[in-house]
Amino acid sequence: MPFLKNIWYVAANAPELDDEALVSRKICNEQVLMFRNANGDVSAILDRCPHRFVPLSMGKRIGDTVQCGYHGLKFDGTGACVDAPHDEESQRARACIKAYPAVERYSVIWIWMGDPALANPDDIPVFEFLEDKEKYTCCQGYSYIKGNYQLISDNLLDLSHIHYLHPDIHQGSSFSDFTNKVKREGDTVWSMLWRHHYHVDAAKRPYFGMSGDAEDVEGQGHARWDAPGVLFVDTAWWDHGTDIEEGVRTPNAHLITPETETTSHYFWASGRNYLHGNDDMTKMIAATMKNVFETQDGPMVEAQQRDMGLSTNFLEHNPIILKADAAGVMARRIMMKKIREEAAANEIPVTDVTAE
Numbered sequence: 001m002p003f004l005k006n007i008w009y010v011a012a013n014a015p016e017l018d019d020e021a022l023v024s025r026k027i028c029n030e031q032v033l034m035f036r037n038a039n040g041d042v043s044a045i046l047d048r049c050p051h052r053f054v055p056l057s058m059g060k061r062i063g064d065t066v067q068c069g070y071h072g073l074k075f076d077g078t079g080a081c082v083d084a085p086h087d088e089e090s091q092r093a094r095a096c097i098k099a100y101p102a103v104e105r106y107s108v109i110w111i112w113m114g115d116p117a118l119a120n121p122d123d124i125p126v127f128e129f130l131e132d133k134e135k136y137t138c139c140q141g142y143s144y145i146k147g148n149y150q151l152i153s154d155n156l157l158d159l160s161h162i163h164y165l166h167p168d169i170h171q172g173s174s175f176s177d178f179t180n181k182v183k184r185e186g187d188t189v190w191s192m193l194w195r196h197h198y199h200v201d202a203a204k205r206p207y208f209g210m211s212g213d214a215e216d217v218e219g220q221g222h223a224r225w226d227a228p229g230v231l232f233v234d235t236a237w238w239d240h241g242t243d244i245e246e247g248v249r250t251p252n253a254h255l256i257t258p259e260t261e262t263t264s265h266y267f268w269a270s271g272r273n274y275l276h277g278n279d280d281m282t283k284m285i286a287a288t289m290k291n292v293f294e295t296q297d298g299p300m301v302e303a304q305q306r307d308m309g310l311s312t313n314f315l316e317h318n319p320i321i322l323k324a325d326a327a328g329v330m331a332r333r334i335m336m337k338k339i340r341e342e343a344a345a346n347e348i349p350v351t352d353v354t355a356e
């Protein structure tokens, strides 16, 4: 199945570009080189010198340009060749490379792999918690998953796996009486999960900034999906009879970007409205998130991909669809529609898309 091109993908966590770093990463099968210019803008260009096709990331950064490590052609962030030491001006003009629109927002770098004329940063889904430093302390990280990006969206939109795959995280909670509602708003899918009897140890309540000693509380885990795999999961718990705003809130971002058809970049961020500025807690949460994705969810997704081989269309394999799959299937249908529309506009045949 072709990749959707006219959409914002997450290409990096913003701190990766600090200290004049050159970051090279394959996105939708294209090797992209990213760097931050002196004025703070982010540039993204194809990581491939047009002369001998070596990665520009093997060269060096000089100011706001990158010099190829082989024969010294130098490129700026627009992809223009700004210096060809041994050639005429006319040769230099021919040596430009592909550049991609890229912006920094919500502490990550967003990249547009399609037609630059269609790139509008206003279309980037909103992640308010990553900018609300007063209310939330956040950490972010990265995991590499050997599975198709849509399998990871399926995982996040169906939180009925929590009790089985992550028993230690939600110890004591009852999942037998959760309620789930799926809704679609335009091309956004919401999978709303209410856990009416979430368990929190009385001993841990002060640590979350909660008074009293009730162990049975209200909980929610609402997941919002946008194409291609941009998810916001709003997790919270609060005392029965009180308002969610008085409770504990741990909003998360799960930003899934295909590297290839069968491998994915998983950028994640987690916020909390308790123990602000406690670095030990921030490190502990980041380590837990990474461990959970890489030793629990990741291996499940990778096992699914192994079973599918090189296929990228899970629904084509005729899985049993359960009630909890409603949001995941809805998201997949939206992706299929977008991919088909884009392919039709570009007159590209789409062969690996199951008919709805």
Ligand code: FES
Residues within 6 Å of the ligand: 049, 050, 051, 052, 053, 054, 068, 069, 070, 071, 072, 073
């Ligand atoms: S390969 Fe880049 S300048 Fe020759």
Ligand SMILES: [Fe+2]
Residues within 6 Å of the ligand: 155, 161, 162, 165, 166, 297
């Ligand atoms: Fe999970």
